[in-house]
Amino acid sequence: xxxxxxxxxxxxxxxxxxxxxxAPVQAGDDPVGNGDDAAVLGPAWATVVTTDxxxxxxxxxxxxxxxxxxxxxxxxxxxxxxxxxGAECTRILVALAVPGRTTMREISDLADGIHSEAxxxxxxxVGGDLTSAxxxxxxxxxxxxxxxxxxxxxxxxxxxGDRVGLTGLPGRSAAGLALLLAGRPDGPLARAYRVPxxxxxxxxxxxxxxxxxxxxxxxxxxRDLSGLTRASGVxxxxxxxxxxxxxxxxxxxxxxxxxxxxxxxxxxxxxxxxDHGLLGTFPPGCxxxxxxxxxxxxxxxxxxxxxxxxxxxxxxxWDSARGAN
Amino acid sequence: xxxxxxxxxxxxxxxxxxxxxxAPVQAGDDPVGNGDDAAVLGPAWATVVTTDxxxxxxxxxxxxxxxxxxxxxxxxxxxxxxxxxGAECTRILVALAVPGRTTMREISDLADGIHSEAxxxxxxxVGGDLTSAxxxxxxxxxxxxxxxxxxxxxxxxxxxGDRVGLTGLPGRSAAGLALLLAGRPDGPLARAYRVPxxxxxxxxxxxxxxxxxxxxxxxxxxRDLSGLTRASGVxxxxxxxxxxxxxxxxxxxxxxxxxxxxxxxxxxxxxxxxDHGLLGTFPPGCxxxxxxxxxxxxxxxxxxxxxxxxxxxxxxxWDSARGAN
Numbered sequence: 226x227x228x229x230x231x232x233x234x235x236x237x238x239x240x241x242x243x244x245x246x247x248a249p250v251q252a253g254d255d256p257v258g259n260g261d262d263a264a265v266l267g268p269a270w271a272t273v274v275t276t277d278x279x280x281x282x283x284x285x286x287x288x289x290x291x292x293x294x295x296x297x298x299x300x301x302x303x304x305x306x307x308x309x310x311g312a313e314c315t316r317i318l319v320a321l322a323v324p325g326r327t328t329m330r331e332i333s334d335l336a337d338g339i340h341s342e343a344x345x346x347x348x349x350x351v352g353g354d355l356t357s358a359x360x361x362x363x364x365x366x367x368x369x370x371x372x373x374x375x376x377x378x379x380x381x382x383x384x385x386g387d388r389v390g391l392t393g394l395p396g397r398s399a400a401g402l403a404l405l406l407a408g409r410p411d412g413p414l415a416r417a418y419r420v421p422x423x424x425x426x427x428x429x430x431x432x433x434x435x436x437x438x439x440x441x442x443x444x445x446x447x448r449d450l451s452g453l454t455r456a457s458g459v460x461x462x463x464x465x466x467x468x469x470x471x472x473x474x475x476x477x478x479x480x481x482x483x484x485x486x487x488x489x490x491x492x493x494x495x496x497x498x499x500d501h502g503l504l505g506t507f508p509p510g511c512x513x514x515x516x517x518x519x520x521x522x523x524x525x526x527x528x529x530x531x532x533x534x535x536x537x538x539x540x541x542x543w544d545s546a547r548g549a550n
Numbered sequence: 551x552x553x554x555x556x557x558x559x560x561x562x563x564x565x566x567x568x569x570x571x572x573a574p575v576q577a578g579d580d581p582v583g584n585g586d587d588a589a590v591l592g593p594a595w596a597t598v599v600t601t602d603x604x605x606x607x608x609x610x611x612x613x614x615x616x617x618x619x620x621x622x623x624x625x626x627x628x629x630x631x632x633x634x635x636g637a638e639c640t641r642i643l644v645a646l647a648v649p650g651r652t653t654m655r656e657i658s659d660l661a662d663g664i665h666s667e668a669x670x671x672x673x674x675x676v677g678g679d680l681t682s683a684x685x686x687x688x689x690x691x692x693x694x695x696x697x698x699x700x701x702x703x704x705x706x707x708x709x710x711g712d713r714v715g716l717t718g719l720p721g722r723s724a725a726g727l728a729l730l731l732a733g734r735p736d737g738p739l740a741r742a743y744r745v746p747x748x749x750x751x752x753x754x755x756x757x758x759x760x761x762x763x764x765x766x767x768x769x770x771x772x773r774d775l776s777g778l779t780r781a782s783g784v785x786x787x788x789x790x791x792x793x794x795x796x797x798x799x800x801x802x803x804x805x806x807x808x809x810x811x812x813x814x815x816x817x818x819x820x821x822x823x824x825d826h827g828l829l830g831t832f833p834p835g836c837x838x839x840x841x842x843x844x845x846x847x848x849x850x851x852x853x854x855x856x857x858x859x860x861x862x863x864x865x866x867x868w869d870s871a872r873g874a875n
Contacts, residue, residue, distance in 0.1 A: 275679075283647070
């Protein structure tokens, strides 16, 4: 066991990868787990693959995010993309860049976050890669599987008459970030920002229920719904009163001295990113899973247009090239 | 078509991802190609997955590497890990971080490099992700497949009596970097540094020939052979006279004014990284594919020990946590 006070530069690549990857593991009947040039996964009907990275300064600040939370968040945001295909996540690969002065204790905390979030999602870590850099980047590849004969739920299948459903309570992550930036003490919203709660199982439930389209809310509810409806060639009407509201949002807006508490809460709910709930559409007649709240309907119209109580609203939220809108 | 002079921040995420991902594409019978939350791959006997990133300042300098070469190199080094399992690469996913001031022309050049190197390897790009950052990071996930019934070639299967085989000419990338850093004009060695030549098809050839182990030379011939023999619990003897020598290496060492030309050439060949040739072991009696040069033998001994003409030599090469040794 490497002394946890030594740095990555002192410990060397092999020791870091050992901590990062954890014990040698093979998922189910995978021929090769971690520790080789690549992982080799066993027979599969359909394999879901997505990759995404968290970059210091863009996605997180080291003073606001612990190493453990960073690991959990990097996994969670990728798992969420796998769930959004109607699948479950089964394996995780990690590519990590850290400064040489990073301690093995910090690597161990990061690995703990990665492994615990993977386990929460039902996945194992089957590979890791290490790079030294002046800043921290955590790249994650999440892999999922679909049962034999199952079709993935695409983003472009919404049709007029479908109901729009959403898991979880939107805006919690954005409100949590606002509280953190204002220096408020830790609380449930701050924790929602630091580690999104991926709705494990709800992607499968939506697929089994017959959802016509599915995506995850990473850039903001409006922006992601607009993306889904644009891909599907339809428009959507949202019902403000149907949106599930976390009462903590109003308290947070008040404590931050918002001039218009309701407007700030609505901004958080419609434009706040990184909640990573699932957003799906359900054709008439199909039984919507309990985890989804119906918040609107799909109609024919300008592709990508989203109205709230009959009024068009341009998505704010996050554009990964432009930043906050 | 977006004006190529506009920046990433002006063009926005959707436009960048469109250029990065290229035309919508689905490999073979994949249910979902790019443009959704995740790619979904069709039925497979065995799926090979690896991920790795190139970080500005650590792996490349923008003044020495064009955007096109950066894209090619990021793909090539991951493809090489897929080949090293005895497989062929079929799909590529890209996670990209760039400053907002990056132009669409630069993104287009990067995408061109990514797509052309993927095509060279027989792969298509099935997904992309974009992040804004103060520096450039190119994360690639490479996916490969094995034909029905085929077993991957692991890193830990070498046994005493096996012959050690290597594709290509080692040391070219290291010599090319030395020439570039000395300000020498472009040439074949510099090009070998900028874009490694992955030996497409040789992983499959090694597997079909009955190779007992296989890895790729990314950190240096000695270091990677030591890793392979350590994983296999064996030692190796290299034959200096059997090493395939590119005559350009001597010319390069001379032009750099090396005090001992032969010693510098040997250092490049044994410790130079990023050649991305394949290194494998072949049991007695099996027909070694033409692409492999036999450079030594496996014997019982201290796991990981490598001798050259009977003398032990400690691997130099690259440690991703420590840097150059």
